[in-house]
Structures are given as structure tokens and as C-alpha cells.
Amino acid sequence: MSASPDIAVGIIFSQSGPYDLVGRSALEGALAAVAAINASGRYPFAFKAIVRDPQGDSRQYAAAAQDLIANHGCRHIIGTITSWSRKEVLPVVERAGALLWYAFPYEGYETSDHVLYLGATANQHIVPMFDYVLPRFGNRPFLIGSNYIWGWEVNRIARELVTASGGEPVGETYLPLGDTDVDHLIAAIAERRPDFVLSNLIGPSSHAFVRAYAALGRRDTAFAPDRRPIVSCNLSEVDIEVIGADAAGILATATYFDGADDPDGLVPDFSAATLRPSECFVAPYTALHILASCIARTGSDEPARVRAAAIAGGDFATAFGPIRFDANTGHCHLRPYLGRVGAGGRVDLLHRTPPIPPDPYLVRHVAERAALASPPPRQPFQLKVVN
């Protein structure tokens, strides 16, 4: 065992700013994992968590990563939630030869030898979600989002899926991050009467919109959640907890929902969680457990060797169920759930997909859909059976 007894692990999650709830839950998950790993007695080393809080300010992320690597000896960083913050950390990690464990769903279009991606990419969130939603509610959605890459790109993919199914979006609108003035949005939706609303809003904007839309549904039952639901790929229990009863009826997707413990998986220790269990807590918790297991397997915390061990490691028992990494892309094979928020705020599971291999550039998806759309190959000649 060449690993030193204490292994410094950098953790970067914003504790304030427009997505602070997710960041706070993620930090709780990471710290709970460090405590569980250190107390387990299973590993000949202990993790030392070094936490940085960039306060949701994109300009602080690179400096935080640089500080963790250069001044604290961190070779592994667990963290970042938004793509813009990951893009800030990525060059620092690549230059230093460190490894970033990115554990949140994102829009895709990235692979790096210095990142392991545990979150769902587009073919594991919006694609299966629309496979479920379009046949049931229709293909004329209203697309909304917070004004940054997640919303822009998920809505672009949504538009593509909807168009391929013969429908079209009836509207597309973005709110500045943190903006809670949603009246114009509600008015536009009430007027255009979409089949459903795809919301890529985050944080307070999302909460304000869900409340206002629930009020619309009470005034006019045509907008009740069973008729015209809100659909989201980024709404989790930490949001539901803040929104309250108005969240009922939202259709959501995640690789973990509170209580959806996989029979073949690892049950996380939620005892230290102050926020409701969700993917936000479980994903960093999972990343740290895989990291510990790979360091134990290779006998080293050297990032390239750990990454290779993760990819060669086959199935890891996690709270998501057994998951494994794809060698080409460093993303995970995942089994996302689709759920509906119930009256009590619990997410009722509607469907769980079979394992979906990651396709971060949607190249396989495009090829498969094209093959589906084209007619079956014509027989070159007719075979006659002659007696």
C-alpha cells in the first residue's frame, strides 16, 4: 500500500447563490461519505475532506481548485454542479493531472481524461423522459429554463425530439438566474395552452414558477397537473421540500429518489443529512465510495491509475444500484427513474429504464433514431416456395 494514511480530498460545492440548496445537500452527502468511509474500518487510509465554497460565483471556482491542488495536495476533487463551474475547474484539473468527480446531471458534449462523470447525460434524462411523456401528453410543449447552458441545450434537444415526433414547441422562454418574476411566463403559457411545460429553471426561479403554475391550475383545471404537467430533469426533493404542496403532479427524472433504494445497491447513511435525501446528497456520496474502493484496489491515489481502476472495475454497488463506467467517455451506465411528485411531497415511481449506456454527444441516439425513422430494407426479390 503506497497510499499515505491520510488522503486529502477536495470538495467544491457552493453554499450560497442561485443553487445553494443543491450545493448544501451535496456537501452533506460528500461529508457523510467521508465519515462513513473513515468509520468503516474497510480501508487502510482515511479521507481528509478539504471544503471550498465558491458561493455560486463562477470566478471563484478555478481559484478554489487551484488552491486545493497546489496548497493542500488534493489529487481528487469532488464537486461542481453547473456546467459553467465544471468548465472553470476542468483546465486546472487537467493541467495538474488531478481527477474531477462530477456527479450531477448535465447536458453532455464533454469528455475528459481527467473527469469521471456519475450524473446522467442527455440520453439518460431528457430522452427517456420524453419517450414517456410525449405519447401520454402530446408533442406541443412550452420550453422554459434559467438563462444558461443547461436550459439552452436541454431545450434544444427537447425541440429536436418534439419535431422528430411531428410536433413543435409552442413557446420557449428564459429567466435570468435568480429571477422570480414569472407572471409573463404564466400568461404566455395560459394563452398558448401547451400539452405540458418542460422546466429547466433552477433554484428560486423554479420554485416561484411551480407555485404560480399550481395557482393557474387551481383557477383553470385545464392546467391541472394531470392534464398539463410540469416536466423537469433537474427538480429534486430539496426543491420539493421548499415548494411544498404546489409541487404535486410534477414529473421528474433522477437516478435516485428518496426511498428508491435499489435492492442490489448500497443504502446511504442519511443520519447527518439536514436536507431531504435526494440525488443531490447521494451522488457525491456515491462518488466518494467509488473513489475509496478504487484507491483500495490499486493501492494508490494516483489519479490516472484510479480512473483506470474505476473504468476497469465493472459494476460498483451504489445507491443508484450497480453502475459501471464507459471506457470511451468516462460516463456511467445508469438506470434513471421517472417519478411523479405526490400530494405529500414524496416522489412516486412511475418507471425505471433498463441500464442506458452513456452517449454524451448523442451520436448513438441520432443514429438509432434515424434507423427507426427509415423504412425497413426492401427485399431484393420475392422468394417463392415451390412444392
Place this chain on the structure above:
Amino acid sequence: MVALPAQWPPVHLMNWHAVVLHPAHTVADAVVAQLERLGLTVSRRWPALEPADAEADVVLFDADMGHDGQFPWPAGQAPMPLVALIGSEAPGRIGWALTQGADTHLLKPIHSSGVFSALLIASHAFEAKRRAEAEVRDLRERLTRRQAVVRATLLLMQINGTSEPLASRQLRSLAMEQRKTIEDMAEAIIANPGRYGAERRRLSQ
């Protein structure tokens, strides 16, 4: 094979004014520093260009946070080479950069190498695009004026009672004498056909 211009490299970077349209960030600092090392004069802008920036020799713009309405010209009609600065490779963002008319791109983070190649490639692509556009404009105009050539030929045939090849030859020689394009000559004939009939008779006497 694509021919290079007679003068290569074609750009006199020392005389160039570059405008960098990017939020304050180490990416913008790195681009500006590298452009200045190459001898360019550089201005920074965000969130939008100024009308006078239409005079710049090259514009390097952020594709990640960029949006419509930042440029003082219609999308795709920049009067200078454009370099897109790309962080996110999401197709939506790349598509937006293309609709602005990006002639090439640089990936973030910005390294000390890459900026020089981007300037040469962008200026070459821009010139090629401008030449091709001018040629297409010219051909398109000629195409729309082909009808005028046909009408003028028919008029000359009628007035002078000549055959089509002769009328055609007359149109070409008139254009040459008067130093006009065939199309301009044809329109002059249509505007005043009698004059060319008389001329034809005078010439044949």
C-alpha cells in the same frame, strides 16, 4: 488544392485592430495578452460591440454567453473575420456562433499557441467567403439580366433583319466599342432600339 494568396501570410498584424467581445475573465486576459504579443492593438468589449467596432480588422467573440444583438450588423454579415471563443461544445452554442458567421474558433482555455493560426485561418476564410459572395452576386445579377440580352438580340434581329448569330455578334461588338458589359449594352439597346437600327444601316452602307 486551395491556392494561397500571392502574399503569404496575407495579414499585416502590426496594423490590425482586434476587438475581444468577452466577459471579464482569465480567458479574455489570455486572448488579449496573446494578441498584443503578436503586435495587434486590442480593445475589450462586453456586453456589446460599439458602432465604431465595424472598422476593426478582426473580432474574437464569446460563444458561451454570447447572444443576438451584441453586434452592430445583421447576423452573418460581419465586415471582418470573426473568431468564436468556445468553452461549451454544446451544438446549440456552436450553432449560434456559426449563425454569427464565425470564420474559425479557439477553444477555451486559451493557450499561447493557437491564436496566431486562428487569425490566419479566419482572415483567409473571410477573404475566400467575400470573394465567393462577390462572384455569386455578379453571376446572379447576370442571370437576372440574361433576359435583357435575349430581348436585345431579338430587337437587333428585327430591326436589321439579321440572323441570331449576326445579332449576337453585333451586340458583343457594340458592348466592346462602348466599353460596357453585354448586359449593360443590352439594356441600352432595349431603352433606345431605333438608334441601333440606324447605326446598323449606317454601318452597312
